[in-house]
Amino acid sequence: MPEYNAPLRDMHFVMDEVLDFAAGYEAYGLEDATPDLVSAILEEGAKFTRDVLAPLNRTGDEEGCHIDNGVVTTPEGFKEAYQQYCDNGWGSMTGPAEYGGQALPASLGLAIGEMVASANYAFSMYPGLSHGCAAAIRAHGTQEQKDLYLSKLTPGTWTGTMCLTEPHCGTDLGLVKTRAVPQADGSYKVTGTKIFISCGEHDMAENIIHLVLAKLPDAPAGTKGISLFIVPKFLPDASGENGERNSLICGSLEHKMGIKASATCVMNFDDATGFLIGDVNKGLNCMFTMMNHARLGTGMQGLCHGEASYQSALAYAKDRLQMRALSGPVAPEKAADPIIVHPDVRRMLLTMKAFNEGNRALTYYTAQLLDQAHYSQNEDERAAAEAQLAFLTPICKAFMTETGLEVTSLGMQVFGGHGYIREWGQEQQMRDCRIAPIYEGTNGIQALDLLGRKVLGSQGKLLAAFTKQVHKFCQANEGNSQFAAELAKLSQLNGQWGEITQRVAGRAMQNREEVGASSMDFLMFSGYVIHAFLWLKMAMVAQQKLDAGTSEEDFYKAKLATQNFYFKRLLPRAQAHVEALDAGADSLMEMTAEQF
Amino acid sequence: MPEYNAPLRDMHFVMDEVLDFAAGYEAYGLEDATPDLVSAILEEGAKFTRDVLAPLNRTGDEEGCHIDNGVVTTPEGFKEAYQQYCDNGWGSMTGPAEYGGQALPASLGLAIGEMVASANYAFSMYPGLSHGCAAAIRAHGTQEQKDLYLSKLTPGTWTGTMCLTEPHCGTDLGLVKTRAVPQADGSYKVTGTKIFISCGEHDMAENIIHLVLAKLPDAPAGTKGISLFIVPKFLPDASGENGERNSLICGSLEHKMGIKASATCVMNFDDATGFLIGDVNKGLNCMFTMMNHARLGTGMQGLCHGEASYQSALAYAKDRLQMRALSGPVAPEKAADPIIVHPDVRRMLLTMKAFNEGNRALTYYTAQLLDQAHYSQNEDERAAAEAQLAFLTPICKAFMTETGLEVTSLGMQVFGGHGYIREWGQEQQMRDCRIAPIYEGTNGIQALDLLGRKVLGSQGKLLAAFTKQVHKFCQANEGNSQFAAELAKLSQLNGQWGEITQRVAGRAMQNREEVGASSMDFLMFSGYVIHAFLWLKMAMVAQQKLDAGTSEEDFYKAKLATQNFYFKRLLPRAQAHVEALDAGADSLMEMTAEQF
Known part of the structure; x- marks a missing residue:
């Protein structure tokens, strides 16, 4: 276990x-x-x-x-x-x-x-x-809504959901068919079927508060006609406690590859009583408050499965005896050496470690921005933090889940055949992790959000705010000879980040498909550069500690070695993304659908 | 379905x-x-x-x-x-x-x-x-053994297994503990536990013939003391039909991530009657006859899951309506456009298509070598084919399963949330495929086999035999202006293949760990170059057909477009492998096991 x-x-x-x-x-x-x-x-x-x-x-x-x-x-x-x-x-x-x-x-x-x-x-x-x-x-x-619901949701007495997806629409919420009909008392009758509703029904809380996207009868077509409704499982009575059962029911549970202990529900609303939240037809705005929260959480899923997978893989690699080190026995008293002596096993473990710790640094970096956005007294600071969060959220969601999936796959591989057997738990990490690049907006959608909306949509300002920080960091460390090569590499990539953006922007003036044709490679490139920036920050701190003398030499040396591994063995992938991106839309669009 | x-x-x-x-x-x-x-x-x-x-x-x-x-x-x-x-x-x-x-x-x-x-x-x-x-x-x-067993195995009346792995050893077969004690009648009594035995027990055939690795009581330690035994479930009687039940039993079935309809058995042999096959202590040689066969089959597993996944993903991408094409509606009469219009969906489909068809070309290329090795009347030709097969087998096994896994993951991604739901079948393809990089020798072991045994072990001869062929191909097409850029790229990569080999060989003179430190990146680089060679061959044939006039324009144009996609969007990854490989062993070995 x-x-x-x-x-x-x-x-x-x-x-x-x-x-x-x-x-x-x-x-x-x-x-x-x-x-x-x-x-x-x-x-x-x-x-x-x-x-x-x-x-x-x-x-x-x-x-x-x-x-x-x-x-x-x-x-x-x-x-x-x-x-x-x-x-x-x-x-x-x-x-x-x-x-x-x-x-x-x-x-x-x-x-x-x-x-x-x-x-x-x-x-x-x-x-x-x-x-x-x-x-x-x-x-x-x-x-009133805050008083009623937050007093129950905050301590966890009640739980909540997001009901967006329908059988015929996930990404394209403009196609939502669920209807909300206004009632004389100001409430609405909500009718429709929602699918893939995580935690839509369960036995852990007294009540479940569904936030449901639906359309009023006279709503404009598309996303401009979507409103958001609070639809509780039990309607709160006058005292705010569970009252009448609302007319909604979980129709079935999905059979999934993983996260099986999380109930993924088909939710049927049949004239269920709902209450408008936010303005009519502005439901998507409200939804994005949930979504941005959920996207950071989903990004973290890559880190979490990766960390759990690494802990098991590392223990196994130190314990499992198989073959001798090529350079000579390391544990001659045993039947064979622990597999952590083999370079290719280390390649896998270090890839896991480098991505996990880079992802943790990125998560905590955004966590600090969340503090700033929530609590700074300075409005400009709050706005700056929000802007950086807007830029980083799709990168966290997509890059951390792509790399997290790679990490869990490597975690299985370290175990050899045992990795494929359920009892060891490694394959569950990969199955559970596999949903992360899909839900809360597929990684392809994150990439479009990043390049189309955030980067090009801000005329490059959101990107520039980040690259400026990296630039300052490189400048501030200009005299540092120990990390000179890494600083030069980071500086070069940071400049390239702006250049590829300009190239895409130029091509996109001629052909709007260029954004979608470049977006995923742009996002992956961005992730690799951000990890490089954060790894260099971490390595410099570690070096300072070592220079100052420490009782934790092993800990800090591991940081330096992992940074070195990251720059030499993983960061080179960034250029492959640049080359792919520079291939432009033609390489994707020249075939007709029939030719596929 | x-x-x-x-x-x-x-x-x-x-x-x-x-x-x-x-x-x-x-x-x-x-x-x-x-x-x-x-x-x-x-x-x-x-x-x-x-x-x-x-x-x-x-x-x-x-x-x-x-x-x-x-x-x-x-x-x-x-x-x-x-x-x-x-x-x-x-x-x-x-x-x-x-x-x-x-x-x-x-x-x-x-x-x-x-x-x-x-x-x-x-x-x-x-x-x-x-x-x-x-x-x-x-x-x-x-x-006698051939007459007895092949007459039943050939038509499939009986089935067979390979019993190698034990709980404490998979890769390191020198550690095998199963014992075979000689009997007066020339047979052996085989005792031990084997795990991960595919198809070790089932109800589909009348008898099951186990080939079991075991050690004689006086065998030398390690791999030099392993012999191979035929251990039938039912001992054949004098007429060659099922006789007495042998004392072996399936102790349990493994609970696996996938390939669940394949019985993966723990097999317990308890003084089971076995018959030596091949020479005493030469069991590993015999085993490699099975293994090489199995490795090509396992490589093909990457192609097969990839193909099945692609067929479903393509159908879904043409059917599923979601969002409009950025350049304007493609199906204005429908609620939205089919998702195949979106560049990022095409990126996924084309990646699948390019890897699948490259893997098929590679599979059939080796298939042709199998014919030559089996049936050529010319001894030199047979030997040349065997040598090429030895070189290509680890690449087929590892590159095709790595890319196959990527393909099945993309196949899920095309489906969005539905990809994660069992009913759609896409997640099964990925679960089933995930074993392929692990069994029949992990991909890390394949990489060591390729670089250590096949390439460096032959002083580069096996590699040179292949690069020479690529070189000839490039030369023969020197005047071809249409594919000039691709030919130049292939030629450059082909040269680089030899150069990186020499660099690794040079470093390995100083430090034997350098082989293991480079092997996986070397193997992946090799796979990308071979795919490039095969894609260019395919594209040239397609171009010839188009030039000559054909009723299958769409078919051949798709080949050209996929080759273009491969060169522009996937082949750039090859350089990332070169850079990683050139980082050498220090980037993997500098940490002590405790520092992890």
Whole structure:
């Protein structure tokens, strides 16, 4: 049975030594999150996720969810674990104080979120979806709606969902057919079928609050005619407690490749009572509050499965004896050497380690921006953080899930044949991870969002804000001879980032398909450059610690070696993306559909 | 329910137009395989695999195999389908005439094998393993053994297995613990536990012939002390029919990520009667006869899942309506355009198409070498073919399974959320395919075999034999202006292939770890160059057909467009492998095991 131990030392390294979360907490009036408190919370989180959530990961996959006449039962132990999760206050950490939350920094919530999701991703989806739902109500709800729903969602007494997809539309929400008919009392009757609804029905919470995209009878066609509705499973009564059962039901559960302990529901709404949230026909705006939240969470999924897979693979590589090192026996007293001596096994482990730690640095980098966006007193700072988040969100979602999937596949490969056997848990990590590049907007859609909307849509401003930072970093370290080669490489890639953008922009003036033809390679290139930037930051911190003298030499030397590996063995892929991107649209569009 | 239709036109293109199988048949005395007969067989194969095997693929995955007290039952329909497979003579196509085979060319057998495996990979393993077993007996058995076993294995009345792996050893067969004790009558008593035994026990054949690696009591340590034994489930009686039940039993079935309809068995041998095959302590030699066969088959697994995944993804991309083409509506009469209009969907489809067709070309290229190795009257030609097969086998196994896995993952991605749902069949292709980079020697082991044993071990001769061919091809087409850029690129890569080999060889003189540190990138680079060579061959044939005038313009234009896509969008990855390889061993070995 695989174990999960939160990588506290690595987490602290990024939080404290590389990004200095504490400075942000001080600047944004979050001093309550003292270093001692943060450490204590992380340690408790590590215990809870190791002892309570991780042991349910494989059993949850084996058992899956059950449905009987619309009633969904989660796997054994999930309900109790969720209760404990709520009782311990894990769900309410970052929630508003007025609704029972602890108002702790978003960044700390994300760090705990990493642990929860690494230990048991399917479990993490129940509170994860609730957070997105609560965020949308907080941003767009009336005071009454906030008071009513957030007081239950914040402590986790109720959970929430996002109901967007329908059988004939996922990406293209303009095609939504679900209808909402206004009633005399100001409510709406919502009718339609939604599919792929994560946590749409289950037995872990008293009530479930569905946020449903639907169209009014007279709505304009397409995305401009979509509104968002709060549709609770049980209609709250006058005292805000569960009242009448609403006319909605889970019609069936999907049979999926993975995340089997997460109930993926077909939800049927049949004249269900709903309440408009936000303005009529502005539902997509509200939805994006949920989506952006969910996209960062989904990006983190790549990191979480990757980390869990790495922990198992590393333990196996140190334990499994097979063949001798080519340069001579390392463990002559044993029947063979542990496979970690073999260069190709190390190539796999280092690829996993480099992507995981780069993805963690990227996650925490955005986490710090979330703090800034939420809590800075300075409006410009808040806006700057929002802009950077808008730029980074599609990269986090897509690059972290692409690399996370590669990591879990390598984690299986390290195990050889045992990696394919369910009992070892490695194949579950890959199956669970495989959804991440698909849902919450496929990675192809993320790439279009990045290049089309964010980069070209801002006339390059959002990209320039980031490349300027990288440029400053390179300039500030100009005299550094130890990392001269890496700084030169980063600087060159940073310049190239702007150049390829200009080339695409130029081609797109002639042919709009050029954006879609370049977007995925552009996104992957962006991810590799950002990882290079973050790895260099990490390596420089490690070098400083080593120069100053430390009792943790192994830890910091590993950072340097992993950075070196990343630059030499993974970063070269960036150029392949540039070449592919420069091939332009013709290489994709010349065939007719019939010629395929 | 996904369908499978054998891509007959694509198969004929490679067999007839690109590689000219018929010329080989004539040269090697295989004229019985006339073009008409070949066509007829392929068409019958297409029908059988579409109508009989493909419909059992998903049900087989859902039901899996059952075990009850050592008795294994395959999923519903498998037994009957196998009977039909044997009755129709599919299994005996390439078998020797004296044992009831049809003595048809190996290359034709491989083409049928592609169909069988594409329609239902798990099914294909039962006859596939038998072929390996029969090949080993044919090559190393006594006349008596051949007469006894081949007469039953050839028509498929009995099936065979390879029993190599044990709980503590897979790659490192020197560690085998299974013991074989000589008996007075010349037989042996075999005792030990073998794991991961594909088709080790099942209900489809009357008897199962296990080829078991074991050690004699006085055997030298390591791989030099391994012998191979024939251990039948039922001991043949004097008339060659099933006699006494041997003392071996399937202890349990593994729970796997995929290929669930293939029974993966733990086999317990308890003083089971076995018969030595080949010489004492030379078991590994005999095993490699099976392994090389199995490795080509496993490489083809990448093609087969890729092809099945592509067929579904293409149909879905033409059918699914979502969003409008950025350059304007393509199907204005519909609610949205089919997603094949979107460049990023085409990027995925073309990646699938380019890898699949490149892999098919590579498979058939090796198939032709198999014919030459088996049937050429000229000893030098046979030896040359064997040498090329030795060089290409690890590349086929590893490159085709790595790219096949990428293809199946893209096939899921094209489907969006539906790709993750079992009913659509796409996720099964990826789960089934995921074993291919692992078994029959992990891809890391293939890479070591290629670079260490085949390329450096032959002082570069095996590589040079291939690069010479590419060089000749480039020279012969020197005046070709239409493909001038591609020819220049291929020529450059071909030269680089030799250069990187020399660089690795130079470094390896100082440090033996350099081979393992470069091997995987070397193998992937090799695969990309070989695909480039084969794609250029295919494109030139297509261009000739177009120039000559043809009623199949779409077909040939698609070949040209896919070749263009391959060179512009996939081939650039080759340089990333060169850069990674040039990083050398230090980038992998500098960390101690504890620092990980």
